[in-house]
Amino acid sequence: MYLSIQLTQLWEELKSNHLAKYGTVTAVTAISLVLLRRWIAGGVCRCRVRLDGKTVIITGANTGIGKETAHDLAMRGARVVMACRDLSKAEKAAAEIRRSTGNGNIVVRHLNLSSLLSVRQFVHEYTASEERLDILINNAGVMMCPKSLTEDGYETQFAVNHLGHFLLTVLLLDMLKKSSPSRIINVSSIAHKGGKIHFDDLNFNKAPYDSLVSYRQSKLANLLFTRELARRIKGSGVTVYSLHPGVIRTELGRYVQTRHPLLSALLSFPALLLMKTPSQGAQTSIYCAVAEGLESHSGCYFSDCKLKEPAPEGKDDLAALRLWEISAKLVGYDEEN
Numbered sequence: 001m002y003l004s005i006q007l008t009q010l011w012e013e014l015k016s017n018h019l020a021k022y023g024t025v026t027a028v029t030a031i032s033l034v035l036l037r038r039w040i041a042g043g044v045c046r047c048r049v050r051l052d053g054k055t056v057i058i059t060g061a062n063t064g065i066g067k068e069t070a071h072d073l074a075m076r077g078a079r080v081v082m083a084c085r086d087l088s089k090a091e092k093a094a095a096e097i098r099r100s101t102g103n104g105n106i107v108v109r110h111l112n113l114s115s116l117l118s119v120r121q122f123v124h125e126y127t128a129s130e131e132r133l134d135i136l137i138n139n140a141g142v143m144m145c146p147k148s149l150t151e152d153g154y155e156t157q158f159a160v161n162h163l164g165h166f167l168l169t170v171l172l173l174d175m176l177k178k179s180s181p182s183r184i185i186n187v188s189s190i191a192h193k194g195g196k197i198h199f200d201d202l203n204f205n206k207a208p209y210d211s212l213v214s215y216r217q218s219k220l221a222n223l224l225f226t227r228e229l230a231r232r233i234k235g236s237g238v239t240v241y242s243l244h245p246g247v248i249r250t251e252l253g254r255y256v257q258t259r260h261p262l263l264s265a266l267l268s269f270p271a272l273l274l275m276k277t278p279s280q281g282a283q284t285s286i287y288c289a290v291a292e293g294l295e296s297h298s299g300c301y302f303s304d305c306k307l308k309e310p311a312p313e314g315k316d317d318l319a320a321l322r323l324w325e326i327s328a329k330l331v332g333y334d335e336e337n
């Protein structure tokens with residue numbers, strides 16, 4: 001009898017000790033997870049600037065960080081033009097944003113960045129019907145898609161992520177200048193690191209196509225363009241910024257999912273913990289769009305709502321100039337007019 005009481009007591013003690021330990025471990029884990037999540041979430045744009053009376057274009061605004069950015073700028077009272085390829089998805093997103101922000105001034109326009117004709121049509125209609133353009137956010141992009149050529153004959157990632165946006169930006173420059181002070185924001189990526197512009201083989205006709213190499217090239221192109229453009233339009237009242245939004249759970253990974261199922265499975269487990277939500281990912285875009293006093297940093301690169309030094313390849317001014325000239329030729333843009 002005595003023994004059994006002793007034994008029960010011992011058992012109880014063990015159990016409570018164990019539980020205490022378990023409790024501590026759980027608490028420490030929970031706190032670490034919260035801290036980790038906060039660290040992953042990155043910078044937050046706390047700026048309260050209003051955008052009443054201003055007009056913003058966001059490419060690829062129907063999903064992911066584009067949609068979150070559209071939502072935030074709509075909250076600030078901007079007229080938001082969602083430039084999207086898929087009109088029915090875009091209309092749905094626009095309706096949601098109108099409802100949740102109470103801002104009825106949200107419009108959808110068709111823009112297919114893989115078609116230079118579509119870019120020209122978009123700009124033509126835009127300039128014919130809109131009064132001003134205060135902020136252009138070049139947000140749309142494709143990532144690591146299989147090799148394909150656009151109707152204009154260019155490799156898709158280079159065409160969509162770079163050439164389409166290049167033409168869009170230069171064709172809208174006059175309107176941006178008229179509305180100045182105005183801003184252009186280029187959503188690039190840390191993937192520019194290790195990137196290289198394959199000047200002799202932009203379309204990967206000679207070298208075997210590697211979707212990651214091509215993605216890096218297109219993102220490095222975004223960065224180089226921001227620098228070159230900043231140089232060209234200095235003093236015009238238009239300033240330009242490029243940024244890394246972070247690693248985010250969005251549809252950008254759609255090609256990774258279908259093309260590399262193993263990679264996708266590996267990524268999806270820690271993804272929930274380690275990746276930013278689209279709204280966290282939109283913070284640096286929003287920051288570059290509205291934060292006051294950024295003008296002296298035109299041409300610079302941002303990450304987590306802070307200035308960031310790009311990789312050396314992102315600061316190669318000669319490559320930037322060369323890329324500008326080639327791109328202008330490829331899209332048929334004549335600077336004199």
Ligand SMILES: *[C@@H]1O[C@H](CO)[C@@H](O)[C@H](O)[C@H]1NC(C)=O
Pocket residue numbers: 085086112114115149150151152
């Ligand atoms: C976009 O343009 C490409 C041509 O490069 C075409 O194949 C595609 O169907 C177009 N998509 C939409 C939704 O307009």
Ligand SMILES: *[C@@H]1O[C@H](CO)[C@@H](O)[C@H](O)[C@H]1NC(C)=O
Pocket residue numbers: 138161162163164165166167169170184185186221222223225226227229240241
């Ligand atoms: C943004 O990137 C696109 C694609 O590289 C480029 O064409 C455009 O000129 C850039 N715009 C700015 C403002 O840097």
